[in-house]
Amino acid sequence: MDVLRSFLxxxxxxxxxxxxxxxWWPADTPFEVIVGAILTQQVAWRNVEQAIGNLKEAGHLSVDGILSLSEEKLGLLIRPTRYYNQKARRLREICRLIQDNFAGDVEAFLNQEAAALRAQLLxxxxxxxxxxxxIVLYAAGHPVFVVDQYTHRILQRLGLAHGRESYDDLQRLFTSNLPRDAALFNEYHALLVALGHxxxxxxxxxxxxxxxxxxxxYQAGLTAAARAGEAGLN
Ligand code: SF4
Structure with missing residues (x-):
């Protein structure tokens, strides 16, 4: 356990x-983090920036602002992101949740216990x-570790994963071996994204x-193969 912690x-x-x-996360408000986290699914961040710029310019980057738009009109504003109709539906659903259960108060929504907030989002x-x-980490500041495709790939190449682990397995690798520190998890995920990107x-x-x-x-394997090649072993 200590060896893994030291390695990480x-x-x-x-x-x-x-x-x-x-x-990271580049946003002016926690609500903007929520919107960005939904819009960034399967699309480059520059597209998200365009869509958020459109929402800001139109004065609709708020719970009320999003709920005041039809799905179609919201879809037009976030068009630079792919699957914008589905994303418009998701944004409206989350805003409806905040409106109905927290009187539109984003801070109250985010101030819940991490597990409750996560369950509502899921x-x-x-x-x-x-x-x-x-959202739980970057908007609410709770110490949860975010796992993405870069995390999967890098852990596999480092030799810490074989590729068939679940999201929860990989998340546990960090949360069980590192201090539960939101600032550390925030920066660590962002650094893995930078490395993978x-x-x-x-x-x-x-x-x-x-x-x-x-x-x-992975690199050790390449080096070993190269050395074997130099020695005429492959
Ligand atoms: S050494 Fe190569 S394979 Fe290993 S983490 Fe770095 S870039 Fe990825």
Missing amino acids: MDVYRRLSAHFGPRH AVRGIGKETADS HICLKARPRCEVCPLGDVCA
């Missing part, structure tokens, strides 16, 4: 030294664990510039 903290420190503070059709946890690419990882090169199982 070593990875964190290396990534932090390499990328610096990530200042009950909204189309909101999965990654989106719910992004810029260096640990799906098809051709850029191991030669990676700060984890000397602790990575």
Whole structure:
């Protein structure tokens, strides 16, 4: 357990030294985090920025503002994100939940216990664990670890996962071995996103510039294969 904890903290420190503070999540308000977390499903962040810009410009980036629009009109404003009709429905559903159960008070909605908040988010059709946890961590500030496709890939390459683990398994890897610290989880997830986006690419990882090169199982395998090749063993 202690070995894993040390390893995870070593990875964190290396990534932090390499990328610096990530200042994630980029949003002016917790409500904007909620909206961004829903809009970013299966689309690049620049598209989300355009859609949020549209909502701001039109004066509809609020619970009331979103509920005052039909699904079709909301869909037009968030059109730069893919699946905008489904996302419009999700946004309206979550705003309806906040309106009906918390009198439209976003702060009261987010101030619930983490488990209760997560359960309510997961009950909204189309909101999965990654989106719910992004909101619980980045909007509400509760210490939950967000797992995404980059986390899966990087853990697998580091040799900490074999690829068939569930979301919960991978989440537990962090939450059981690291201090329950929202600031740490916030930054750690953002650093893994940076690594997965810029260096640990799906098809051709850029191991030669990676700060984890000397602790990575994938890279060790490449090095061993190269050495075997030099020695004429393969
Ligand atoms: S060394 Fe290569 S495979 Fe390992 S984490 Fe870095 S980029 Fe990914």
